[in-house]
Amino acid sequence: MRISLPDLAAMDRFGRAIADVLRADDVVALEGGLGAGKTTLARAIIAGLGHEGDVPSPSFAIVEVYDPPAVRLPLVHADFYRLKHPSEAEEIGLDDYRQGAALIAEWPDHAGGFAHEPGCLSITLEVEEEGRIAIVEAGADWVGRVPK
Numbered sequence: 001m002r003i004s005l006p007d008l009a010a011m012d013r014f015g016r017a018i019a020d021v022l023r024a025d026d027v028v029a030l031e032g033g034l035g036a037g038k039t040t041l042a043r044a045i046i047a048g049l050g051h052e053g054d055v056p057s058p059s060f061a062i063v064e065v066y067d068p069p070a071v072r073l074p075l076v077h078a079d080f081y082r083l084k085h086p087s088e089a090e091e092i093g094l095d096d097y098r099q100g101a102a103l104i105a106e107w108p109d110h111a112g113g114f115a116h117e118p119g120c121l122s123i124t125l126e127v128e129e130e131g132r133i134a135i136v137e138a139g140a141d142w143v144g145r146v147p148k
């Protein structure tokens with residue numbers, strides 16, 4: 001499925017629509033090159049879960065954690081760009097972070113990928129003119145739940 005995201009307002013709406021249906025154990029895997037809009041979409045999802053204020057890019061810390069009551073459900077926002085090998089995802093304790101939480105993953109392939117998980121919503125962002133398009137692939141748990 002392809003979704004047109006011609007501007008930041010469209011990006012914000014799409015992120016908030018994902019937030020509305022997000023559940024624990026889900027993964028939103030955000031793919032696309034530098035500047036594709038991964039962190040922008042992550043910020044919209046986190047805002048849609050109720051977080052107010054800044055959302056730091058996790059590109060340096062790798063993992064940022066958001067917990068209720070500031071957000072509707074526990075959320076881990078990760079940027080795996082700096083991992084040199086997928087095994088490093090285990091070393092930083094990703095499995096522990098993910099207990100009872102949803103995960104937003106930038107550069108998911110650097111952590112070994114999540115598309116094999118039924119709860120994975122894979123979103124590839126590509127630049128199109130001034131805006132972006134999203135190519136969406138949904139795992140089995142997302143049937144009937146994918147925002148349009």
Ligand SMILES: Nc1ncnc2c1ncn2[C@@H]1O[C@H](COP(=O)(O)OP(=O)(O)O)[C@@H](O)[C@H]1O
Pocket residue numbers: 005006007008010011032033034035036037038039040041130131132
């Ligand atoms: N749908 C969109 N339309 C126009 N500009 C966008 C859109 N989404 C993101 N941008 C812009 O793209 C730039 C890079 O976004 P960012 O989320 O930091 O990318 P990434 O995390 O993929 O490296 C930002 O300046 C952001 O405002």
Ligand SMILES: [Mg+2]
Pocket residue numbers: 038039040057059079106
């Ligand atoms: Mg980013």
